[in-house]
Amino acid sequence: MTPQRFRGPADLHLHSQNSDGTESPAVVMDAAHAHGIRTASLTDHDTTSGWAEAAGRARELGMTFIPGMEMSAKYGGRSVHVLSYLIDPEDADLGAMIARVRESREKRVSVMVERIGVDYDLTWADVVAKTTDGATVGRPHIADALIARGIVADRTEAFADILHPRSDYYVSLFAPDPLTAVSLVVGAGGVPIIAHxxxxxGLLPVDLLERLVEAGLAGFEVGHRENREPGLTRLGELVAAHDLIVTGSSDYHGAGKPNLPGENTTSDDMVQRIIDRATGSAPVYA
Known part of the structure; x- marks a missing residue:
């Protein structure tokens, strides 16, 4: 193990407006620092576009920045999110898959807006106005457009009704299966961790989790406000059996969710294991 060059506490799951958060990457680092975090990772959905801004601000604040991304995957119709730390952002195979997912996201949102627009005063321009250049467009941006139009009060209401998977407006998203996602992250020199x-x-089938570990899955985000029993107990058994990495994070989205930086954190030894395991990119130290 290499000597530790960072300080804790560490929060390794934060989102900016480059995906579905509400703040710029720099402001996300400000928020993390204000809540006592000293090592942070920006993990926007299917994009690394916020890395440079976040890393620059983290250094100014005396923090360590761990480059990250939350990669979309699907299993049996349900979403699986793979936190992907210290990947090579120029890896061709991973890049091609991310581009395909992002294209699917944009098409999905376009079709959903078209459907919603039949019944509500909502246009594609309304949604674009809620995104930033390079952002991964998604349902939260539709929600923000609906809020701006006065159709719903907040994201919670939007997702409970108009944007719910059982809604007639809903369109499914293309994403790779978890085994493919984990393999691509490993191939890009990264460290894959299953989020919440x-x-x-509920927990993915244990036999699938075992196969993911064989494919290079490094561990699980055990410390997260959404995790519940009996899944946590079973995860603990898998962690012990395979000596896996355990993380804890906030999943901060600015005003998009009530989650606050530092409400769950990752221990120094687990952060160091992530750093030691990665070959795709390196932390940015203060």
């Missing part, structure tokens, strides 16, 4: 693995949708 025991959340609302």
């Amino acid at each position: 693995p025991a959340g609302r949708a």
Whole structure:
């Protein structure tokens, strides 16, 4: 193990307006620092576009920045999110898959807006106005456009009704299966961690989790407000059996969610294991 060059506490799951957060990458680092975080990772959905801004601000604040991304995957119709730390952002195979996912996201949002526009005063221009250059467009941007139009009060209401998977307006998203996603992250020199693995949708089948570990899955985000029993107990057994990495994070989205930086954190030894395992990119130290 290499000597530790960073300081804790560490929050390794933060989102900016480059995906579905509400703040710029720099402001996300400001928020993390204000809540006592000293090592942080920006993990926007299917994009690394915020890395440079976040890393620059983290250095100014005396923080360590861990480059990250939250990669979309799907299993049996449910979303699986793979936190991908210290990947090579220029890796061709991973880049091609991310481009395909992002293209699917944009097409999906376009079709959903078209459907919603039949019944509500909403246009594609309204949604574009809620995104930034290079952002991964998604349902949260539709929600923000609906809020701006006065159709819903907040994102919670939007997702509970108009944007819900059971809604007639809903369109599914293309994403790779978890095995493919994990393999691509590993191939890009990164460290894959399943986000909120025991959340609302429940734990993935244990035999699949075992196969993911064989494919290079490094561990699980055990510390997350959405995780529940009995999934947490089973995860603990898998972690012990395979000596996996365990992280804890906030999943901060600015005003998009109530989650606050530092409400869950990752221990120094687990952060160091992520750094030691990665070959795709390097942390940015203060």
